[in-house]
Amino acid sequence: MTQSNGSNKANIASAYEAIKNAIIRQELQPGTWLREQMLCRTLGLGRSSIRNALQILASEGYVTLIPNRGARIVSFTKDQLGQLLSVKTEMEKFALSLSYSSYTKETWPT
Numbered sequence: 001m002t003q004s005n006g007s008n009k010a011n012i013a014s015a016y017e018a019i020k021n022a023i024i025r026q027e028l029q030p031g032t033w034l035r036e037q038m039l040c041r042t043l044g045l046g047r048s049s050i051r052n053a054l055q056i057l058a059s060e061g062y063v064t065l066i067p068n069r070g071a072r073i074v075s076f077t078k079d080q081l082g083q084l085l086s087v088k089t090e091m092e093k094f095a096l097s098l099s100y101s102s103y104t105k106e107t108w109p110t
Contacts, residue, residue: 015053030075
């Protein structure tokens with residue numbers, strides 16, 4: 001029996017979020033090989049969902065796909081981490097400036 005397109009997309013999204021969050025929270029360390037079978041068991045999802053999620057993560061720079069080997073979590077240098085932190089800080093400042101500029105005296109939370 002095949003999955004409907006909607007449930008397959010939901011499974012891919014679920015796998016993507018779970019793996020990405022584990023990388024961000026450093027539950028999966030840089031340089032770690034991600035094994036499809038282990039991810040399938042851990043997440044309770046099929047290989048196609050895991051593979052699609054890994055392809056998305058690779059396109060975003062979280063993992064590197066190596067043919068016939070699998071996916072490996074990207075390792076960043078200290079300089080790269082510093083650059084990422086700088087970009088994140090600037091984005092947060094910009095987001096705050098946008099949110100503050102939308103308030104008026106009447107709509108400011110008290």
